[in-house]
Amino acid sequence: MFENLLSGFDQVFQIYHLIGLLAGILIGYFIGAMPGLTPSIGIALIIPFTFTMEPVMAMILIVSLYMAAEYGGGITAILLNAPGTPAAAATAFDGFELTKRGEAGKALTISIVASAIGALISSILLIFTAVPMASFALEFGPTEYFALAIFGLSLVSSLSQESLLKGMLSMLLGLLIITIGLDPVMGTPRFVFSNGLFEGVPFLPALIGLFALSEVFYMLENVKEKPPKEEKLKGIGAPLSLFKKMWLTLLRAPILGYVIGVIPGAGTTIASLVSYNEAKRVSKQKETFGKGNPEGIAASEGANNAAVSGAFAPLLALGIPGSASAAIIIGALTIQGVQPGPLLFTENPEIPYSIFAALLVGVPIMAIVGLSGVRLWAKVVLIPRSILAVFVSGICVLGAYSYSNSMFPVWVMIIFGIFGYLLRKTNVPTTPMVLALVLGAMMETNFRRAITVSGGDYTFFFHRPITLVLLILSIGTLLLPIIQRFRKSRA
Amino acid sequence: MKIQKAEIALGIFSIIASVWFILSSRKFPESLNQADVGPAAFPTIISIIIIIFSVTLIISSFFNKDSEDKVEILRIKNVILSILLLLLFALGIPFLGFYVAAALFFPIMLFLASVTNWKSIVATTLLFELLAFGVFDQLLGVPLP
Numbered sequence: 212m213f214e215n216l217l218s219g220f221d222q223v224f225q226i227y228h229l230i231g232l233l234a235g236i237l238i239g240y241f242i243g244a245m246p247g248l249t250p251s252i253g254i255a256l257i258i259p260f261t262f263t264m265e266p267v268m269a270m271i272l273i274v275s276l277y278m279a280a281e282y283g284g285g286i287t288a289i290l291l292n293a294p295g296t297p298a299a300a301a302t303a304f305d306g307f308e309l310t311k312r313g314e315a316g317k318a319l320t321i322s323i324v325a326s327a328i329g330a331l332i333s334s335i336l337l338i339f340t341a342v343p344m345a346s347f348a349l350e351f352g353p354t355e356y357f358a359l360a361i362f363g364l365s366l367v368s369s370l371s372q373e374s375l376l377k378g379m380l381s382m383l384l385g386l387l388i389i390t391i392g393l394d395p396v397m398g399t400p401r402f403v404f405s406n407g408l409f410e411g412v413p414f415l416p417a418l419i420g421l422f423a424l425s426e427v428f429y430m431l432e433n434v435k436e437k438p439p440k441e442e443k444l445k446g447i448g449a450p451l452s453l454f455k456k457m458w459l460t461l462l463r464a465p466i467l468g469y470v471i472g473v474i475p476g477a478g479t480t481i482a483s484l485v486s487y488n489e490a491k492r493v494s495k496q497k498e499t500f501g502k503g504n505p506e507g508i509a510a511s512e513g514a515n516n517a518a519v520s521g522a523f524a525p526l527l528a529l530g531i532p533g534s535a536s537a538a539i540i541i542g543a544l545t546i547q548g549v550q551p552g553p554l555l556f557t558e559n560p561e562i563p564y565s566i567f568a569a570l571l572v573g574v575p576i577m578a579i580v581g582l583s584g585v586r587l588w589a590k591v592v593l594i595p596r597s598i599l600a601v602f603v604s605g606i607c608v609l610g611a612y613s614y615s616n617s618m619f620p621v622w623v624m625i626i627f628g629i630f631g632y633l634l635r636k637t638n639v640p641t642t643p644m645v646l647a648l649v650l651g652a653m654m655e656t657n658f659r660r661a662i663t664v665s666g667g668d669y670t671f672f673f674h675r676p677i678t679l680v681l682l683i684l685s686i687g688t689l690l691l692p693i694i695q696r697f698r699k700s701r702a
Numbered sequence: 703m704k705i706q707k708a709e710i711a712l713g714i715f716s717i718i719a720s721v722w723f724i725l726s727s728r729k730f731p732e733s734l735n736q737a738d739v740g741p742a743a744f745p746t747i748i749s750i751i752i753i754i755f756s757v758t759l760i761i762s763s764f765f766n767k768d769s770e771d772k773v774e775i776l777r778i779k780n781v782i783l784s785i786l787l788l789l790l791f792a793l794g795i796p797f798l799g800f801y802v803a804a805a806l807f808f809p810i811m812l813f814l815a816s817v818t819n820w821k822s823i824v825a826t827t828l829l830f831e832l833l834a835f836g837v838f839d840q841l842l843g844v845p846l847p
Contacts, residue, residue: 242842256842376759380755383751387749397731397734397738397740399741401719402726431780431814432775433776457793516738580842598817599813601808605804605830606833607797608836613844616845621792621795628788630823636775638705639707639712662737663737680706684836
């Protein structure tokens, strides 16, 4: 293995490949920062340029783009409350709060450092565990996926800060919205009153509306409010002592992100939400989460970058695409005449080991690119609110349109923007709704598949160990914050 | 507006939406597989739970009459006008094209947001048009109408 890894490094350190790596990182950084353009769209856009490249170069370019795009998504989440990628939604919870306090530079620095640590740790994990982890992922059947979705939804109790009742209502409305579209089992159209809804409510435009457009309306209410004073950034942008304080989060987030990333279909968004919740659950300052706690950013960014490496385990070892991005990468490999799967490591070892090396070498480059951009990005918040609000509303429209090059997502974005604004005015948290939009389809589809497989036996869910563990964890995750709040109110 | 009124309005809206979902679900076909719960089950169950939670929210709002929390929308006219402008912008894109629609939307929206300096208005509009054309259209290949 080490011989192959060294040969992978040898490939990556060739000047032509290093230029490809840097280009991939810059393009990914840029695509990730544009609301509406997801990493998968970025990969799809770059593939035509790889047709004439040799396979290793093509993979280096794609892998570095994928990694940097996941980081780039956090930039606009922090600065404008407009997540560039769905996985950056959890970054916005605390990142945007820090920006409002005039600490955007600090938030951006935490984001890039956590992303780099996440990418580094998960790349090392990938090198040593790709094959066994991919086999673990194969253990996941419909019951496990259903339990995973339930576990994710159980985070609602810790994500509903003020009122659990309102948080639950927000989540349930999200679950109802996600039933719009074709029925996942029978293909029957459900609540489809427009042709665009056959594929369901598009997630990213909904997210841009709920977060960014609703924020525009808030900004327009307070146009006279002066922008925060220019932040004086020292060193890399945040003190090293801050990172020392949250070393456990910086370490935990990549491990959680990697494991979740390995599970096909779970993906970066679930990874960052679960990691965020875990950081909050173990923190002694739970109440500061969602109000500008740096650990919230580190947890989300560390996990979503680690999930990228995680997604490569089933992709390379089994040829199973765990996400839209992974599916496109498999397509790119096939175009190059390379078949991912168990034989890849013996027949074309240069491909997986070049990917491993590209992930490792790409981390410091990504960190340098990210850190050098902090001071520039931090100036965005100095723009007067009135101009910023209008500009962001335009970017929301552009971002939603680019989602599928049509006007339908723009309408969805506007409707969700107005809805999100009204919900926030009524103190209803929108995060549980995001949770439901991410996990709702996974829950319903896999519940129905499991019931069909078991022939209608509902006890089937309790016969599988991973399912049982996840369901027990879900009950704990749901009830623990409620019990803690109850105890606090009685004290 | 007092927060209780807003909560009651939210509760009523959620109940109406849920009832619509339940009634629409009744038209869905039964599953051909005996074991499968069918396409109507999930929306119906979720709607029923929403109704229960909404009723609870409405009742708790009645019991929470003394709360001083308010729903305040500052510059409500601005917010409503900006929503209308945004809708007009989206409606105008297919007919006028993205760039013309944006050139009309931006100055009015900026003026509404109290930006009166015409240089700032022109610069912001141009910057946005440049971003749309240079980055989205040319670099990323998004075919803007």
